[in-house]
Amino acid sequence: MSSxxxxxxxWELSAKSAKGCTLVDTNGKEYLDFVGGIAVCNLGHCHPNVVDALVKQAETLWHVSNLFQIEGQEKAASVLAEQSSGDYVFFCNSGTEANEAAIKLARKHTGKNHIISLANSFHGRTLGSMAATGQSKIHEGFGTMLPSFTYAKLNDIQSVQEQISSETAAIMIEVVQGEGGVRSIDQTFATQLKELCEEHELLLIVDEVQTGIGRTGKRFGYEHFHLSPDIITVAKGLGNGFPVGAMIGKEHLKAAFQPGSHGSTFGGNPLAMAVVNAVLETVFDESFLAQVEEKGKKFQGYLQEALQQSAAVKEIRSLGLITGIECHEPVAAFITKARELGLLVLPAGPNVIRILPPLVVTEEELQQAANILAQVVGHTTATVH
Known part of the structure; x- marks a missing residue:
């Protein structure tokens, strides 16, 4: 009995080891890992640059306190600020914590409580980030949510506009709703959202926990939509498996986060920063990002070709290397069958298969995954069972 x-x-699966895109279970079976810790292992498992950075740091210094100057923080913050629309960085340990920091910063800076997020969004499971999440199933059983969040419809600017009041501090979005079915904002909505924020002097918060750090073929997903967020949150791929998160904010927000306003015991510790700097050095290379974007397009093509005859498939949606296959029926059996055939994928809601290959995936591995999915989704549910 488990404690x-x-x-x-x-799942009925226990991992023994992993390297690159390949995971090996305790029975010795190999899998093509297109889950990657849920968009975490962007550089694949045990990437040599990341391993080397972590080992070297582990032999030098693990933890002090944020009372100390930490050189690795300064280096990582400088890169994140230079490569984003922000100017200052707060380090924490997860995406949920990054979103908590964003919520606190928006409220403190504006002196207002109301934040508009989107239906079917996902921002975390602490009380603040859970309230920001536009899914009732996440709220159930935990009592009254923070009353300061309301939820607009994706790609419906009127539903956003109707909720703006004199107490509105910010609008909080994901450019691709990962947990919400791999659904993207469109450019018209992005442009109108930017205009609304400017007109009403609202902060724009973009949650890049799943889409940031190269996942979409850009450093940050918002770059595809010509946005300039006031606050950006990242985690997952930032540490490639090491727990770390960050909130990035613009210059005009600096005064709201002074000593004593927020903090984290472990946030930005030397181990995490060594990993982050190794990840950023690798991922934020222009040629690397171009390859990710190209791989994403090729994978979309492989999937379209492999699944075009499948009556089960309703739509294939992707941006870079985050892909959702929406089906006309529940996908749990498809995901189980794919796992039996050596491919790890996961759901994004009951009817969507979510696919998150490491950014270092090869074209051969992408083709292999498409072939397996053709075997799985290309059949009827009766055949899969």
């Missing part, structure tokens, strides 16, 4: 709280619907 763990049963908070996860676990």
């Amino acid at each position: 763990l709280f049963p908070t996860y619907q676990r």
Whole structure:
């Protein structure tokens, strides 16, 4: 009997080791890992640059306190600020914590409480980030949510506009709703959102926890939509498996986060910063990002070709290397069958298969995954069972 709280619907799979895009279970079976810790291992498992940076740091210094100057923080913050629309960085340990920091900063800077987020969004599971999440199933059983969040419709600017009041501090979005079915904002909505924020002097918060650090073929997903967020949150791919998150904010927000306003015991510790700097050095290379964008286009083509005859498939949606295959029926059986055939993917809601290959994936591995999915989704549910 397990002594763990049963908070996860676990698979019958235990990993023994992993390298690159390949994961090996305790029985010795190999899998093509297109989950990557849920968009975490962007550089694949045990990337040599990341491993080397972590080992060297582990032999030097693990932890002090944020009372100390930490050189790795300064280096990583400088890169994130230079390569984003922001100017200052706060380091923490996860995407949820980054979003909590964003919510606090928006409220403190504006002196207002109301924040508009989107239906079917996902921003985390702490009380603040859970309230920001536009999914009732995430809220159930936890009592009254923070009353300062309301939820607009994706790509419906009127529904956003109707919720703006004199107490509105910010609008908080994901450019691709990962947990919400791999659904993207469109350019018209992005442009109108930018105009609304300027007109009403609202902060724009973009949650890049799943889409940031190269996942979409850009450093940040918002770059595809010509946005300039006031606040950006990142995590997941930032540490390639090491727990770390960051909130990036513009110059005019600096005064709101002075000593004592926010903090984190472990945020920005030397181990995390060594990993982050190795990740950023690798991912934020122009040629690397161009390859990611090209791989994403090729994978979309492979999937379209492999699944075009499938009656089960409703739509294939992708941006860079985040892909959703929406089906006319529940996908749980498809995901199980793919796992049996050696491909790891996951759901994004009941009817969407979410695919998150490492950014270092090869074209051969992408083709292999498409072939497996053709075997799985290309059949009827009756065949899969």
